[in-house]
Amino acid sequence: MKTRGSTGKKKMKIVFIGGGAMGEAMVRCLLTKKVASPQDIVVSDISPVRRELLSREYGVSTLDDNRKAVTSADLIILAVKPQNLPEVMEKIKGLAPEQLVLSIVAGATLSSLCQGLNHSSVIRAMPNMPAQIGEGMTIWTATTETERKQKELAQTVLRALGKEIYVTEEKYLDMATALSGSGPAYVFLFIEALVDAGVHIGLPRNVAQELVIQTILGSAFTVEKTGKHPADLRNMVTSPGGTTTEALLQLEKGRFRSLLLKAVAAAYKKAKRL
Template identity: 35%
Template sequence: MSLATAAPLVLVGAGKMGGAMLDGWLDQGLDPASVTIVDPTLSPLAETFTLRGVSHAARLEDIGLTPAVVVLAVKPQIMGSVLHAASRVLGPRTVTVSVAAGTTLATLSAGLGAGPVVRVMPNTPAQVGRGMSVCVGNAAVSEGDRALVTALMNAVGETAWIDDEALIDAVTGVSGSGPAYVFLLAEALAAAGRAAGLPADLAEKLARQTVVGSGELLRMSPLPAATLRENVTSPNGTTFAALQVLMAEDGLGPLMEKAVAAATRRSRELAGG
């Protein structure tokens, strides 16, 4: 589906995630003149978009149009006031997309009315067009609405849909928080290199490029991650020796399971569940 279908589009909040999405939409051909950023103050990031032809309004009530899509990229703490303002400008078929963590479909729908609402859990690699977004919609979301939201989120990476909103908490634990786990891996690998005697700058470069290159190989290869791991592992070789530690009963697998479970629990707590 063409992104032109999303016009006119209103983006409430142009921080890192909102800005990353808008950058992707404009790069994919969305007409800047069809987009309005709503933010009380024009941040330096938002100002870069106005220089590309995007409009700015301090309040939702000032946009002067009925949007096809409203994207809510604001902190959960101010979502209540944003929903109240948004309910006054939505049309009956306006699609509302929320990327705010912890704000449920029930809360969104209660504040906005009976229209189509989609909750999205993106992640920070969207800033470089490599994001992972998982979407769930309320009962008013049509197949056309799903296709439209998919087109929007595909502009910054990959998109998947779920039917059970309760899974969003586990999604948060895996892909929402997941980039931090990968960055920690790069940190730990560099620290281990230093401990093994490598100069700090070389250890940092080796760790960073190994994570980046392995991620790109994983993206490009049709093979499962387990097969790629096995392809690097010679019997009784150096990688085999390392994996005996990482794949032990108390190794990376159980530790990662505990980490994702902790993030999932916290996501439920933040959502009031």
């Protein structure tokens, strides 16, 4: 498993099963944040094109044999499509007890992972799309058999993707799927609509887009840094009888809050069925 470099420091071998968009993003973030070096990482992928790209761009080792790839791995990250997971688990079944598996496969529960792998040290994580640039939000949980040091390793890896939240109950991952998982799509739609509104009233599209993006970034940071309730901050922007009041009235008439609630509830219902 762990080997020692010239400095005597223990080195960790991280193996990715799947080198698609999210797998590549994790590799990039681990290297950028200096959590791992290229020689610590192996990526196994069936596509020769992906293997060549990952090797060329990041200097990591690549293989087309999952079983061979996981040999002596400390951390195995499952980053494959859900439909390919059963075959992958069957191939790598028989891992050593001290090897840790971290799955980012959508819909794959801890019980299904443990059963499919015949392995108990398993973590299930759900990063969202902004993790691809190191600004993601990841929620994760682990089996009771997963040791504290293994959880610390997983936390270090997931923090390279942005922020992370550990929960003891797996049910919260389905809920988070509807909020932080699908959430970027809601925000992108909101950005798109605001930019279009700016164009509608006469702003050049590039100006409208810059105004909207910075407004959303600044507003989010204000909530985070002040710790104030969003309603209190909204009231600070809303002058009696002013333009903001008129705009908010139209949003309330259109049931903006209700639509968001229904959208998240529908996404959660769908997530539970996956």
